[in-house]
Amino acid sequence: xxxxxxxxxxxxxxxxxxxxxxxxxxxxxxxxxxxxxxxxxxxxxxxxxxxxxxxxxxxxxxxxxxxxxxxxxxxxxxxxxxxxxxxxxxxxxxxxxxxxxxxxxxxxxxxxxxxxxxxxxxxxxxxxxxxxxxxxxxxxxxxxxxxxxxxxxxxxxxxxxxxxxxxxxxxxxxxxxxxxxxxxxxxxxxxxxxxxxxxxxxxxxxxxxxxxxxxxxxxxxxxxxxxxxxxxxxxxxxxxxxxxxxxxxxxxxxxxxxxxxxxxxxxxxxxxxxxxxxxxxxxxxxxxxxxxxxxxxxxxxxxxxxxxxxxxxxxxxxxxxxxxxxxxxxxxxxxxxxxxxxxxxxxxxxxxxxxxxxxxxxxxxxxxxxxxxxxxxxxxxxxxxxxxxxxxxxxxxxxxxxxxxxxxxxxxxxxxxxxxxxxxxxxxxxxxxxxxxxxxxxxxxxxxxxxxxxxxxxxxxxxxxxxxxxxxxxxxxxxx
Ligand code: SF4
Numbered sequence: 001x002x003x004x005x006x007x008x009x010x011x012x013x014x015x016x017x018x019x020x021x022x023x024x025x026x027x028x029x030x031x032x033x034x035x036x037x038x039x040x041x042x043x044x045x046x047x048x049x050x051x052x053x054x055x056x057x058x059x060x061x062x063x064x065x066x067x068x069x070x071x072x073x074x075x076x077x078x079x080x081x082x083x084x085x086x087x088x089x090x091x092x093x094x095x096x097x098x099x100x101x102x103x104x105x106x107x108x109x110x111x112x113x114x115x116x117x118x119x120x121x122x123x124x125x126x127x128x129x130x131x132x133x134x135x136x137x138x139x140x141x142x143x144x145x146x147x148x149x150x151x152x153x154x155x156x157x158x159x160x161x162x163x164x165x166x167x168x169x170x171x172x173x174x175x176x177x178x179x180x181x182x183x184x185x186x187x188x189x190x191x192x193x194x195x196x197x198x199x200x201x202x203x204x205x206x207x208x209x210x211x212x213x214x215x216x217x218x219x220x221x222x223x224x225x226x227x228x229x230x231x232x233x234x235x236x237x238x239x240x241x242x243x244x245x246x247x248x249x250x251x252x253x254x255x256x257x258x259x260x261x262x263x264x265x266x267x268x269x270x271x272x273x274x275x276x277x278x279x280x281x282x283x284x285x286x287x288x289x290x291x292x293x294x295x296x297x298x299x300x301x302x303x304x305x306x307x308x309x310x311x312x313x314x315x316x317x318x319x320x321x322x323x324x325x326x327x328x329x330x331x332x333x334x335x336x337x338x339x340x341x342x343x344x345x346x347x348x349x350x351x352x353x354x355x356x357x358x359x360x361x362x363x364x365x366x367x368x369x370x371x372x373x374x375x376x377x378x379x380x381x382x383x384x385x386x387x388x389x390x391x392x393x394x395x396x397x398x399x400x401x402x403x404x405x406x407x408x409x410x411x412x413x414x415x416x417x418x419x420x421x422x423x424x425x426x427x428x429x430x431x432x433x434x435x436x437x438x439x440x441x442x443x444x445x446x447x448x449x450x451x452x453x454x455x456x457x458x459x460x461x462x463x464x465x466x467x468x469x470x471x472x473x474x475x476x477x478x479x480x
Pocket of ligand 1: 197265413
């Protein structure tokens with residue numbers, strides 16, 4: 001799979017170890033972004049011009065590389081937000097690392113964003129025309145500028161509601177996907193676009209002093225972050241909701257814009273989210289198993305065993321196995337220790353290619369007719385190499401099964417996808433793809449099968465990268 005995860009956000013209010021909890025929250029969500037990481041803590045509530053209230057640390061790299069023990073000690077405070085970035089708009093520059101911070105007329109503010117604002121180019125142009133100066137190239141900075149120019153720039157002592165009013169006003173301008181956490185000098189805010197493209201969840205964590213009456217409020221992209229820090233999942237931040245917590249407690253309101261139907265990203269269930277997360281109220285693991293079961297019903301294969309492409313194909317292969325009755329085997333073993341520090345092999349051994357990461361087990365595969373299950377197929381180059389590996393290990397037949405429909409379109413809502421022209425299914429028929437990857441048979445899950453697997457009956461999903469039907473205006477973004 002060559003689609004890349006977007007970003008992770010995390011926020012916490014009312015916890016004695018807010019900085020450390022945010023570190024752990026980001027650590028558990030590393031899969032959503034590996035280019036940069038950052039944490040901002042609220043050191044002291046209240047704001048005076050000469051006393052900074054925010055402590056900031058961010059850098060390029062993985063969470064474990066960006067923060068040292070000393071950095072975490074400096075990140076004092078009882079509230080914090082954090083961000084892991086995979087660049088979807090803007091290059092991988094430190095200026096684009098989030099949370100972004102600024103001093104507005106209403107006081108200091110930090111913003112972390114998951115998603116992509118589809119009209120950010122035109123918003124940026126008009127902000128620059130009005131004199132705005134941009135530090136980086138990402139769309140989150142556009143949100144900060146809109147906030148700074150909002151018509152509610154009250155003084156800090158006038159309270160939380162001014163920031164909420166400014167955020168609501170700002171949301172009128174924004175089109176596309178945003179799951180935001182915002183930390184001011186006196187509150188933590190979570191805000192999600194009306195379509196609910198990207199996830200955002202609310203939890204509570206009991207403080208170490210055990211005071212049940214006063215648990216910390218926690219916000220994250222995925223529930224797996226709650227599991228690590230011992231927080232309880234409460235609910236989703238609803239699409240079109242603005243939620244905030246301050247000294248007077250938790251509050252919620254609706255954003256001014258509404259839409260007829262939500263557009264939750266179905267790819268979160270297919271590939272992006274961790275299988276141990278709840279996504280849009282449903283277990284990702286159960287969805288993936290259900291995709292495998294649907295796939296087995298729609299496209300069975302006369303075979304001896306089922307193997308996954310590890311790790312992303314594992315739950316769907318389990319589902320395929322249980323529906324088909326074919327035994328499940330780990331016919332390919334993945335080396336989990338290939339890090340960013342991997343030294344590129346010299347030309348003479350570069351042909352080892354996919355073998356560095358994946359090893360096919362000949363004693364399982366030799367002489368067998370094998371069903372291989374993967375989550376999706378983008379360019380086809382890796383699938384082709386995997387099939388070669390399996391054949392090399394002695395498999396007699398290879399039946400390739402994909403637990404999602406053909407990928408035919410790019411994503412404009414916060415996921416880094418290849419251009420349409422690089423998506424093999426956008427330009428080739430299924431038979432042509434089968435020949436290219438060298439499988440004996442090839443089948444994809446249908447759109448209806450995918451929707452059944454994620455239980456889409458009572459909520460709207462975005463599946464634009466499979467259908468080409470985008471739920472919003474794309475404001476002239478290049479679809480090719
Ligand atoms: S286009 Fe695809 S990846 Fe993007 S939000 Fe829609 S379903 Fe998700």
